Amino acid sequence: MANIKDIIARFSEKPGGLIEAYHALQKKYNYIPAEAIKEAAKIFGVSEAQAYGVATFYSYLSVKPRGKYIIRICESAPCHIAGADEVIKAFESELGIKTGETTPDGKFTFELTECVGQCQGSVVVTINGRPYLDVTPEKVPAILAEYS
Ligand code: FES
Structure with a gap:
């Protein structure tokens, strides 16, 4: 190569x-x-x-193949309290993978992250660095549809 x-x-x-x-x-x-x-x-x-x-x-480097789109959900306290667990479940069920995994088509990797400094919008998700604020389980399908 x-x-x-x-x-x-x-x-x-x-x-x-x-x-x-x-x-x-x-x-x-x-x-x-x-x-x-x-x-x-x-x-x-x-x-x-x-x-x-x-x-x-270095934890920010990965030797495992990762998807084209890296979805990260914040699991620090404010996002956790705002219901991050439910949003995690929604992503896992929509994507058919668990946190830390990549979809078989190589499109999405789903990871947890620490506070990304946007706590005013808990629950916070980023996709390739683009932040999504106030994410609820109901919003997950529409967010993913942007990448279809
Ligand atoms: S705790 Fe989630 S962005 Fe700060």
Whole structure:
């Protein structure tokens, strides 16, 4: 995959370049593909185990394939009190997956997150960074329909 190689190579001379390369890859693919870890090990002159270790150390990096759209629901206290649990159930049943999973068609990944600073609109959901405020279980199908 020339593309992956090119992305990594762009950071090869920089201090901390490996992490920056992973960020760039995740931005493009939504996760760090296994080939990228092999390639990064070669380019940065570290073992594959070390390259894998860096990719899995940071919670914001993912080595698991993730969907095109990353749905995150806030589970911090204000959103929790406002009924996040019910909204989580609604997403899980609409998507047919549990939190932390990706739909089989690779379209959606559903994750939990900490407070995203929009507590005035609890329950808060983001999809690829776009915030949805005051989300209720009833609103979930319409929100997902925007991405169909
Ligand atoms: S607690 Fe959910 S956005 Fe702050």
